[in-house]
Amino acid sequence: MQNTFSLRKFTTSDLESVTRINRECLPENYTDFFFVDLYRRFPETFVVAEEDGKVVGYMMCRIEVGLSNLGFSGLIKKGHVVSVAVMLSYRRKHIGEALVNKAMENMLVYNAKQCYLEVRATNTPAVNLYKKLGFQVTRTIKGYYADGEDAYVMTKKL
Numbered sequence: 497m498q499n500t501f502s503l504r505k506f507t508t509s510d511l512e513s514v515t516r517i518n519r520e521c522l523p524e525n526y527t528d529f530f531f532v533d534l535y536r537r538f539p540e541t542f543v544v545a546e547e548d549g550k551v552v553g554y555m556m557c558r559i560e561v562g563l564s565n566l567g568f569s570g571l572i573k574k575g576h577v578v579s580v581a582v583m584l585s586y587r588r589k590h591i592g593e594a595l596v597n598k599a600m601e602n603m604l605v606y607n608a609k610q611c612y613l614e615v616r617a618t619n620t621p622a623v624n625l626y627k628k629l630g631f632q633v634t635r636t637i638k639g640y641y642a643d644g645e646d647a648y649v650m651t652k653k654l
C-alpha cells in the first residue's frame with residue numbers, strides 16, 4: 497500500500513510542532529535550545545514525518561565516539577537516538593519504522609558504525625519496533641529513568 501506520509505529533514509520552523517509532539521508523547525522533555533543544538537550539530541539525523549500537511553512525528557539523534565556496544569574493541573562512531581515519537585492518532589502506520597530507518601541511513605553520512613538507544617523496559621510498542629528493525633538488547637540500566645524505571649540499551653550494527 498502507498499504511504500500517506502512523507503519524510504524530510506527537520507528545519508527550525510518545525511520546532512514548535514516537534515516540541516508539542518515531544519510533550520504529548522513522552523515524559524522526557526527538553527528545552528528549545530536542546531532541540532536546535534542537536535539539529536545544528538547533526539542536521540542529517542533529525543528527521544520529521546508529515547501527513548495531512550502537518551508534522552506528525554520526529555526523530556532526533558546525536559553522533560558520539562565511544563566503545564562498541566557489540567563486543568568488538570576499539571573506539572567507533574555511534575548514532576544515539578535521543579528522541580522519537582509519533583502523534584497518537586497517526587500510530588501503527590509504519591511512520592515510526594520509516595523515521596528510524598531514515599535516520600539510520602543518514603547516520604552513515606557521519607560514518608557511524610552502530611545505532612543505539614535507551615528505551616523503557618515496559619515500552620512494548622517501542623521495544624517491538626526496534627526488534628523488528630534488527631536491534632538487540634545489549635544492556636539493562638537499572639533505575640535509568642527519573643521515576644526509577646529500568647532502561648534497555650538496544651543496539652544495531654549499521
Ligand SMILES: CC(C)(COP(=O)(O)OP(=O)(O)OC[C@H]1O[C@@H](n2cnc3c(N)ncnc32)[C@H](O)[C@@H]1OP(=O)(O)O)[C@@H](O)C(=O)NCCC(=O)NCCS
Nearest residue numbers: 521580581582587588589590591592593615621622624625
Ligand atoms: C514507538 C512509536 C514511535 C512507534 O510508532 P508507530 O509509527 O506507531 O510504529 P510503526 O507503525 O512504525 O510500527 C512498527 C512496528 O513496531 C511495533 N509496534 C508499534 N506499535 C506497537 C504497539 N502498540 N504494540 C505492539 N507493537 C507495536 C510493531 O512490531 C510494528 O510492526 P507491525 O505494524 O508490522 O506489527 C510510537 O508508539 C510512539 O510515538 N510512542 C510514544 C513515544 C515513545 O515511546 N517513543 C520511543 C521512546 S524510546
